[in-house]
Amino acid sequence: MTTGKDKSGFYFGVTCPACGGELELEKNFFTLTCVHCGSVLRIRMPDMPPAYLVKSKLTTREVRFGIDRYLKKNSLPLTGPDLAIKNLYYPYWKIEALMLRVRNKVYERVLQEETEYQDWAAVQTAKTEIGITPYLMTVAAGSFFDGIPDSIGLRSEYVRMIPFAKENIQDGFDSLPITRPYDEVWATVVSSVMTVGDIDQADFGSNLTELFHPEYELIYFPYALVESYSDRGFNRFIVDGISGRVVEYLTQLTLDEDAEYAEIPPLEFGRLEVEYHRCYNCGMDLPDRRSIVYICENCQVLNIIDKTGVDIGELALVDCESGPADVLLPFWSFKIPDNLLPKLGQLFGGIRRSDRLVVPAFSVVNYEAAYRLSKRMSAAAPQLNLVPTETYDRRFRPVNRCLEDALALADIIIYRAQLERLSTFHCNIEKFEFHPSEVSLFYTPFHPENYFYVDSALNAITFEKNLVEQKV
Ligand SMILES: [Zn+2]
Ligand SMILES: [Zn+2]
Structure with missing residues (x-):
């Protein structure tokens, strides 16, 4: 290091x-x-899931120490000298997705009548809560191995990793093969998530839990597998290769008889690539900020770093007065194809019947707020007068939601809007894979007002200030 x-x-x-x-x-x-x-x-980032490795830092002494500490704490006799220690990497899928939840709840409030001190009245309110939240989980990607945890939990968020490669595997370590492909794991995750929704019983109607837009990574996590035969018989300890903690102590092994060890072909993994961050036109370095859109400060040419290759034309700006304190927020504007217009126009069109679905192109911290902003922006789209962006200054917020992610967000927003409508009208819900007939990107000036941002063109679209990530 x-x-x-x-x-x-x-x-x-x-x-x-x-x-x-x-x-x-x-x-x-x-x-x-x-x-x-x-x-x-x-x-x-590669198109295929990337694979990472978490290096173990434990020495044999530390492994023994971890086991002795565990035994002492549990008032068990300490280990003898005959420990067989085997170091291994066990593979996990890390899945990140967006979760949409509908919870139907009845709230009861007890109210005291104003004049009659003895009178109490219970008031019941039925409420449908709909929420979109990020979802993260890790699931075993290898065969059942008695004692190895099925998940590494939140550690996948803060452990150090390096790309998985043969030359990075430590001496004396074996990496276990991947026997569960990610689509199979995804199916299990989806069904377990739905079960959670069922446990959380609805007070009326039915609850719903859906996952959208999974992204996969593979993480090889280190364990020390320690076995011994003592007076007490067989002992197996699984020691976490990072913390040195005993995660499992077994005196008997369970064989997973149901497991079918299907031969799956060796998986290929994506490799992260590092390239120069330069203007494609003049070769000058581009600004070092996290965005997929840049205007070169040297030659003023637009650089779009996007994998999809979709033509988004020129950058546009909402034509209005904007002050120095304004922030210029980027939005993806998706033209709704004619066949979907009757349905989506109803959901997003507002009274003027917009033909656009407008989605934030900046990262957000609150998906519910992003959904509401998306609805307002879509409905207001016909009133926004767009002109080409001529200058590009620091008030322009970076575009850090790529087109691919924005389309995934559009899918969930459409689903979410149908759910909202369902609570008022009876209609069918469809899961869409939305393909816009045209894609563009535009900036809208917003100015701060107390806890809110208000758009500077119509003075009508507001959202809470903390929706926007402060760190750029
Ligand atoms: Zn260098
Ligand atoms: Zn340039």
């Missing part, structure tokens, strides 16, 4: 293409400046 600085959060190392120096990345990186040679670089 070159910096010696302890980083929290997701981390892994890559190599600078210019000088070969080692670089450290943290979560939500996109661009970085090489600390060795000053090159501005960006990361290209």
